[in-house]
Amino acid sequence: MKMENVILVFMKDWREIRRNWQIILPVVTIPIVFSVFLPLVTLLIPYLAGTSMSATQGFESLINNLPSQVQLEMAEMTEQQRTIYMIALYFFAPFFLIIPLMASSVLASDSFAGEKERKTIEALLATPISDSELFLGKTMVSFVPAMAVTTLAFALYSVIVNAISFSVFGGRMLLPNLVWLLLIFGVAPTIALAGIGLTVIISARVKGAREAQQISALLLIPIFILLFGQASGAVVLGPLVVMALIGLFVVIDALVIYLGVRLFHREEILSRLA
């Protein structure tokens, strides 16, 4: 496998994507909604409401499942601080796993299915670029922008959280912390890669990008389970859980890439299309 061919496919697709607002718009707006608008609305309510707010009642079971060290730390906090702490560090964490998956699903769905729709696939498949180079190039063009927007979203989110925590916690900045760093640079890329790999495999097997996107949306279900699991206190994204998730998704990634390279046969793409 030649890496220059993988990069060639990546660069070609990236040039196209940059000029396609139908793709750029959802890839940029979803992270902004999750990292700026939702947190602003959710965090500003307890911030403006002051100490009278008692939103932590809804998080009781989550708090009870937190590591004892965190519980001890929280015991010394005011009601407002506890609310902001819970929302900023725990409630929003799963959203940052949705961002790379949703952004990459738009890009990955377009990979082969988009080329089929635009009738550009034949000339690409006629080149001597190997199947694995094509697969990895298409995977990379979804992964890099998805991780770029996730990192950017995290940076924006950190600014908002820190701006609020700075005044509420007397100069303390909550982000970044170890769990969030592991989440953004450990779980997010591995989960994105797994999602992208699967979506690219699906994209090569369906007729259009919309069809691929609809099927790949199913990949969000485990993340929503995690979101509701954490909100209900059944799961807490603490360091151990995050490390376990990284380990799990590294294995899934290896499996998906192995399967993707093995299952991806260009000759099947046009056969299915015909």
Place this chain on the structure above:
Amino acid sequence: MPSTPAIETIGLAKRFNSFTAVNDLTFKVSEGEVFGLLGPNGAGKTTTIRMLACLIPPSNGSASVAGYDIAKDASKVRENVGVLTENPSLYERLTAYENMEFFAQAYGLADQSKRNARIRELLEFFDLWSRRSDRVVTFSKGMKQKLAIARALIHNPHIIFLDEPTAGLDPESAKSIRDLVERLSQQEKHTFLLCTHRLEDAERLCRRMIIINKGRGVAVGTIEELRNRVERGHVIEIALKEVDRKVVETVKRLNHILNVDTNCSSGLMRISVEDHDSVTPEVVRSVVNAGGQVLSVNVLRPSLEEAYLKLVKKEEGRGQLV
């Protein structure tokens, strides 16, 4: 590059579920030959090209391109062929130059100066150099077609598959494509597999051709051979000042005359013969001796179009002819 045949198919077939797109197709193309793949829409021409370009696998049979087996050495086949696909297959959000550069690199043109020179040469040839920085989406259908042909030639392949190369082109551009194909095949010994239903292109360019219909080979050969398949013999058309009964009877009595038709109002006499070379002088002499005043003499052959239509029609009702 391995020696001839440049392309060879043996019993090539492609089925999509219960539909058979190509069935038992056998032909050979020599190096430097322009070989035509003729047939109506849906005949299986594009499917054949897709199989030979290793875009889809055959269901049955085998084929080699540039000496490489399409099933075992697909990568080598792809390196050695240039393909103009049915659709221009261009990235419309990229510029003409970006399209060319991507495909140049994809086909292994690593040296940037050589790559740039090749792209410039082709874009200038197709009058697209001044539009190189424009996105393809702004191009006309003809410009896209020219750019797609330029892309097929980017790595200077010895074997080129052209699927409807002059579709959408104005007469001048179509002629320049035909001239290019002619030059590349004659001077540089490039082999072309030309898939078309424009018989004008086939007649002008192809040394030999195969007519396919409903996925099956109907006939293969030179234009002359295809004409002979539909009509044995020729028609001598003599224009007379006046068609006289005596003249007609005299001609009918000659040897090797198959049939005589006359049209008194136009003064035309059509004489069917087996071999016009030996019979025409004798026929003309007899007409003159019988008192006929000859205005002109023409030997009529079925055109490729007539031959094509008859062969396709004939095949509709019966088996394979090849």
